[in-house]
Amino acid sequence: MPLEHPAHEALQAQLAELDAASLKRQHRIQAHACSPATLADGKSLLAFASNDYLGLANAPELIAAAQAAAARWGVGAGASHLVSGHTEAHQALDEALARFTGFEAALGFATGYLANIAVMPALLGRGDAIFADRLNHASLVDGALLSRAELNRYAHCDLTMLGAQLSASRARRKLIVTDSVFSMDGDVAPLAKLLALAEQYDAWLLVDDAHGFGVLGPQGRGALAEAGLSSGRLILMGTLGKAAGVAGAFVAASRTVIDWLLQTARPYIFTTATPPMLAATLQEALTLIAVGDERRAHLQRLIAALTAGLAGTPWQLLPSRTAIQPILIGDNARTLAISQALEAHGLHVPAIRPPTVPQGTARLRVSLSAAHTAEDVARLCSTLHDLAQDFA
Numbered sequence: 001m002p003l004e005h006p007a008h009e010a011l012q013a014q015l016a017e018l019d020a021a022s023l024k025r026q027h028r029i030q031a032h033a034c035s036p037a038t039l040a041d042g043k044s045l046l047a048f049a050s051n052d053y054l055g056l057a058n059a060p061e062l063i064a065a066a067q068a069a070a071a072r073w074g075v076g077a078g079a080s081h082l083v084s085g086h087t088e089a090h091q092a093l094d095e096a097l098a099r100f101t102g103f104e105a106a107l108g109f110a111t112g113y114l115a116n117i118a119v120m121p122a123l124l125g126r127g128d129a130i131f132a133d134r135l136n137h138a139s140l141v142d143g144a145l146l147s148r149a150e151l152n153r154y155a156h157c158d159l160t161m162l163g164a165q166l167s168a169s170r171a172r173r174k175l176i177v178t179d180s181v182f183s184m185d186g187d188v189a190p191l192a193k194l195l196a197l198a199e200q201y202d203a204w205l206l207v208d209d210a211h212g213f214g215v216l217g218p219q220g221r222g223a224l225a226e227a228g229l230s231s232g233r234l235i236l237m238g239t240l241g242k243a244a245g246v247a248g249a250f251v252a253a254s255r256t257v258i259d260w261l262l263q264t265a266r267p268y269i270f271t272t273a274t275p276p277m278l279a280a281t282l283q284e285a286l287t288l289i290a291v292g293d294e295r296r297a298h299l300q301r302l303i304a305a306l307t308a309g310l311a312g313t314p315w316q317l318l319p320s321r322t323a324i325q326p327i328l329i330g331d332n333a334r335t336l337a338i339s340q341a342l343e344a345h346g347l348h349v350p351a352i353r354p355p356t357v358p359q360g361t362a363r364l365r366v367s368l369s370a371a372h373t374a375e376d377v378a379r380l381c382s383t384l385h386d387l388a389q390d391f392a
């Protein structure tokens with residue numbers, strides 16, 4: 001029996017408004033392990049929708065590692081990290097992540113969202129200032145708000161505007177924060193120039209490498225390694241549920257910063273440690289990332305095939321050299337209609353709408369994975385060619 005209550009009426013009206021504006025979100029219920037070949041809501045679909053950039057989420061090596069780790073460690077950590085939940089597996093992963101990223105120390109978190117809402121409140125407070133790219137991920141916005149520092153947002157990758165904000169600021173402590181690869185655009189932040197501004201204005205630089213870790217740089221060491229940057233001002237956040245194929249995240253920085261996070265980062269301290277079997281599985285994922293040049297080369301070939309395949313068509317790919325290849329549409333309802341038309345042809349390409357992206361910039365977010373084949377990308381291109389007359 002439905003629980004009727006007058007308090008529901010306002011929510012129901014708001015849900016109806018979202019629906020009318022083509023903004024209501026729905027689960028797609030998946031019946032297969034993460035893979036380009038999906039069975040979603042009972043329909044067989046070729047999906048361009050995951051962040052599993054290297055195809056590790058369902059890799060036999062990681063399934064075997066997870067099975068062995070479950071036998072060794074059981075399934076639950078039983079407590080938070082600073083009580084009794086921090087195992088040798090967690091410690092070994094933290095140390096491996098520090099070595100892999102080239103930082104003095106690293107600390108594992110349960111998710112990237114939690115890592116991002118941990119760092120800024122730990123380092124900054126009232127009287128301090130944060131300078132954030134306007135297209136940063138929602139978790140970075142939330143982290144900045146939670147810190148209570150003044151939040152200055154600069155236009156996307158606009159270093160002139162950022163420089164002006166930094167030079168006008170009289171805050172005690174400053175922090176610049178950016179996505180490395182922008183999650184809904186696929187472009188890469190000008191990291192060397194951001195670090196130069198951080199040096200000039202005595203600010204921290206926090207880089208969210210959710211979409212670069214595992215994919216960019218030598219051996220997949222990430223966007224900072226690709227740019228050849230290292231500095232005591234740098235704080236790196238990377239996620240382990242995207243290219244690494246498992247779940248979790250980490251912050252890598254100087255030993256001092258990591259020691260401070262261990263004392264003060266509330267989303268680290270007041271939550272149950274992740275299952276140690278995941279930490280052990282992630283060590284194997286790091287090994288696969290390090291030896292993953294063939295996976296990364298295959299991904300690069302797919303990116304090149306998609307951009308070549310859509311060149312000269314009315315479909316407007318945003319400029320991106322990464323696995324995130326969005327097609328800008330604009331209108332919410334049209335974006336949804338195109339996504340539905342693709343689905344009628346057996347393809348799942350998500351329609352990304354506000355508030356995930358700014359008003360008027362709804363898009364199809366094509367994401368490519370080393371698990372895709374050249375034929376998969378050719379099929380996407382030919383279906384888009386066929387639909388161009390109706391929609392583009």
Ligand SMILES: *Cc1c(COP(=O)(O)O)cnc(C)c1O
Nearest residue numbers: 111112113137139183210239241
């Ligand atoms: C996915 C993502 C996160 C959140 O990471 P989770 O591990 O999924 O919580 C943070 N930042 C960016 C840029 C992301 O794309």
